[in-house]
Amino acid sequence: MSTSDGRGLRESATFDRATIAAIQHAAETGVYDIRGWGAKRPLPHFDDLLFLGASMSRYPLEGYRERCDTDVVLGDRHAERPLHLSTPVTIAGMSFGALSAQAKESLGRGASEVGTSTTTGDGGMTDEERGHSKTLVYQVLPSRYGMNPDHLRAADAIEVVLGQGAKPGGGGMLLGQKISDRVAGMRTLPPGIDQRSACRHPDWTGPDDLAIKILELREITDWQKPIYVKVGATRTYYDVKLAVAAGADVVVVDGMQGGTAATQEVFIEHVGIPILAAIPQAVQALSELGLHRKVQLVVSGGIRTGADVAKAMALGADAVAIGTAALIALGDNDPRWAKEYESIGSAAGFYDDFQDGRDPAGITTQDPELAARLDPLQGGRRIANYLRVLTLEAQTIARACGKGHLLHLEPEDLVSLTIEAAAMARVPLAGTSWIPGRTPL
Amino acid sequence: MAALSNHPDDTASPQDSARDGAGVHTVDLTTATVRTLNAELHAPTARRYRVLSPRGAHAVAVGVDDELDIHVEGDVGYYCGGMNQGGTIVVDGSAGPGLAENMMSGTVRVRGDASQSAGATARGGLLVVEGTASMRCGISMKGVDIVVGGDVGPMSAFMAQAGRLVVCGDAGDGLGDSIYEARLYVRGKVGALGADCIEKEIRDEHRSELAELLTAAGMTDLAGDPAALAEFRRFGSARRLYHFTSERSGSY
Numbered sequence: 001m002s003t004s005d006g007r008g009l010r011e012s013a014t015f016d017r018a019t020i021a022a023i024q025h026a027a028e029t030g031v032y033d034i035r036g037w038g039a040k041r042p043l044p045h046f047d048d049l050l051f052l053g054a055s056m057s058r059y060p061l062e063g064y065r066e067r068c069d070t071d072v073v074l075g076d077r078h079a080e081r082p083l084h085l086s087t088p089v090t091i092a093g094m095s096f097g098a099l100s101a102q103a104k105e106s107l108g109r110g111a112s113e114v115g116t117s118t119t120t121g122d123g124g125m126t127d128e129e130r131g132h133s134k135t136l137v138y139q140v141l142p143s144r145y146g147m148n149p150d151h152l153r154a155a156d157a158i159e160v161v162l163g164q165g166a167k168p169g170g171g172g173m174l175l176g177q178k179i180s181d182r183v184a185g186m187r188t189l190p191p192g193i194d195q196r197s198a199c200r201h202p203d204w205t206g207p208d209d210l211a212i213k214i215l216e217l218r219e220i221t222d223w224q225k226p227i228y229v230k231v232g233a234t235r236t237y238y239d240v241k242l243a244v245a246a247g248a249d250v251v252v253v254d255g256m257q258g259g260t261a262a263t264q265e266v267f268i269e270h271v272g273i274p275i276l277a278a279i280p281q282a283v284q285a286l287s288e289l290g291l292h293r294k295v296q297l298v299v300s301g302g303i304r305t306g307a308d309v310a311k312a313m314a315l316g317a318d319a320v321a322i323g324t325a326a327l328i329a330l331g332d333n334d335p336r337w338a339k340e341y342e343s344i345g346s347a348a349g350f351y352d353d354f355q356d357g358r359d360p361a362g363i364t365t366q367d368p369e370l371a372a373r374l375d376p377l378q379g380g381r382r383i384a385n386y387l388r389v390l391t392l393e394a395q396t397i398a399r400a401c402g403k404g405h406l407l408h409l410e411p412e413d414l415v416s417l418t419i420e421a422a423a424m425a426r427v428p429l430a431g432t433s434w435i436p437g438r439t440p441l
Numbered sequence: 442m443a444a445l446s447n448h449p450d451d452t453a454s455p456q457d458s459a460r461d462g463a464g465v466h467t468v469d470l471t472t473a474t475v476r477t478l479n480a481e482l483h484a485p486t487a488r489r490y491r492v493l494s495p496r497g498a499h500a501v502a503v504g505v506d507d508e509l510d511i512h513v514e515g516d517v518g519y520y521c522g523g524m525n526q527g528g529t530i531v532v533d534g535s536a537g538p539g540l541a542e543n544m545m546s547g548t549v550r551v552r553g554d555a556s557q558s559a560g561a562t563a564r565g566g567l568l569v570v571e572g573t574a575s576m577r578c579g580i581s582m583k584g585v586d587i588v589v590g591g592d593v594g595p596m597s598a599f600m601a602q603a604g605r606l607v608v609c610g611d612a613g614d615g616l617g618d619s620i621y622e623a624r625l626y627v628r629g630k631v632g633a634l635g636a637d638c639i640e641k642e643i644r645d646e647h648r649s650e651l652a653e654l655l656t657a658a659g660m661t662d663l664a665g666d667p668a669a670l671a672e673f674r675r676f677g678s679a680r681r682l683y684h685f686t687s688e689r690s691g692s693y
Contacts, residue, residue: 031685143581144543144561144562144581144583147543147562147564148545148564149504149506149524149526149543149545150506150526152504152524153504153506173685175685176683176684187602188564188583188584188602188603189602189603189621189622190621190622190683193621193683193684194683194684194685196600196619198581198600202542202558202561202562202577202580202581202599202600203520203538203539203542203558203561203562203580204519204538204539209519209538212499212500212518212519212520213519213520213539215499215500216499216500216503216519216520216523216539219475219476219479219500219503219504220479220500220503220504220523220524221504222479222480222483223476
């Protein structure tokens with residue numbers, strides 16, 4: 001890239017400014033960068049797909065008039081009480097600890113208002129979270145921080161987490177500056193120390209064991225609650241098959257764009273695959289088992305708009321989960337905090353230091369004064385508004401494709417703008433019938 | 442593809458459970474399912490239970506949330522006593538992996554040996570293994586007390602956060618790797634210690650604590666023998682890994 005000031009300076013594509021800054025940071029501090037957010041590099045994504053709206057050969061539904069339903073049932077394979085959600089857009093797992101109590105409450109209020117679910121995170125379930133979430137998914141994580149059978153029983157569903165898209169195989173580290181007395185107490189560790197979240201479960205070591213672990217969870221909760229299994233997107237085809245074999249009612253696949261509260265930059269950007277490449281693998285695995293739409297597929301990692309929701313579902317997902325987008329809806333990276341972002345070395349639109357607890361927006365912090373900036377009632381309204389917009393946008397597209405339910409969207413409704421996305425999403429390049437690797441050129 | 446069994450569809454007939462004159466409810470797993478057993482324990486109609494012929498079944502007596510006495514007569518598979526809350530569970534046999542995982546309170550006692558990850562992540566209560574325990578005993582323990590009459594395998598008390606682990610025999614390599622605030626007592630030989638685990642001075646208050654734990658475990662001979670108590674060594678965290686720094690990257 002050349003600068004525009006006429007001096008003919010040229011920035012290296014290999015050693016761009018971000019790379020230069022990273023090398024300088026490493027040399028100065030001897031520590032790699034740990035940050036929040038998800039992958040920031042350009043990746044094949046839903047933007048590379050387009051819908052084929054109806055015209056002559058397909059028959060659209062009347063916008064604003066004809067019904068396009070959005071409700072979904074999750075977890076009816078084995079559980080006596082599956083979840084019935086009004087919209088397929090759910091809130092992904094984010095911990096109290098990573099997020100302030102006000103942020104968690106806001107997510108619960110917003111999700112409950114529109115009839116969808118929220119999810120706990122590493123560190124357990126808070127009473128406030130349970131109280132404000134009509135439908136709450138309780139995560140069973142490798143660290144088992146705060147793991148409590150009362151919370152298993154109080155949850156509406158249980159999610160066994162093997163990994164997340166930002167760091168498949170990586171575990172986690174909640175840095176000491178975010179460990180308040182309350183967070184420390186919930187995790188049975190001293191305040192102020194860095195808390196490692198294990199990358200492996202302590203009491204099972206493979207898919208055969210997981211089947212027995214799931215059996216135990218079902219027994220403890222009397223077979224009432226759906227059991228999800230969440231994986232970071234990597235070897236998705238095999239992971240989904242094994243999760244199903246282990247007895248999962250719902251499989252959650254999180255692409256590498258999925259956010260994190262604190263992970264090494266090198267991990268976020270270089271491990272895992274984009275959600276676009278993962279969904280078709282998951283759907284193939286489920287279809288081969290004869291369980292597509294019977295074991296539900298929830299996908300996450302870079303869902304931002306109703307178009308993303310619709311595309312994920314057209315590729316075969318039953319629901320999606322949002323994390324980063326929900327935080328933005330709450331006020332993360334809001335320009336109103338521009339000066340404060342600058343004062344801590346960041347900028348509105350760039351802030352990703354969720355690990356250090358100084359979030360001006362009061363979302364990814366345990367500082368009482370910062371956290372008090374987020375009003376849970378207002379936050380809940382913002383989340384509800386955003387979830388409604390996502391749902392309405394997805395409905396708009398579905399109607400244009402002639403679908404009376406979001407679940408009726410199908411790969412045939414999609415084409416790709418790029419060869420890469422066509423190969424990954426397994427839909428034809430726009431204007432052709434070519435799916436690289438699947439159909440002849 | 443079916444999930445593992447124990448589902449209500451497999452429920453056995455009522456005659457598989459019986460109550461004797463002393464108010465002890467008996468469930469025979471030759472004919473009754475584990476689902477039947479756990480359902481009964483979650484809505485108990487008695488205070489004392491006998492479980493016959495477990496034959497290595499998984500998830501026996503999990504999620505108990507009441508002060509019940511449960512006597513299991515035979516060997517059990519994975520996760521026996523998992524997440525116990527208040528129950529007193531005795532296994533007259535040996536136990537598979539994940540014994541008493543995430544126990545909150547109460548007591549789980551195994552007369553025989555325990556497989557790996559006994560007491561994993563357990564937050565309270567007392568776990569007694571009268572025989573030996575395998576690898577990862579007390580992994581990520583969060584407040585439980587564990588007393589093992591024999592040896593424990595490698596990587597025991599890995600990332601142990603809180604609670605006490607007493608080993609009357611030997612401990613394998615990697616003991617207490619990445620340990621936080623748990624306290625470990627070992628009478629026999631100890632293999633290579635794990636990262637950040639060090640031997641610590643054993644003072645009078647530690648010997649008292651040790652004697653109390655042994656007494657609670659029913660090992661009163663040891664508890665009352667000063668010479669035996671003197672053979673125990675104490676291990677815990679050097680707390681050098683509590684704050685991440687690349688200068689310790691060789692330890693991570």
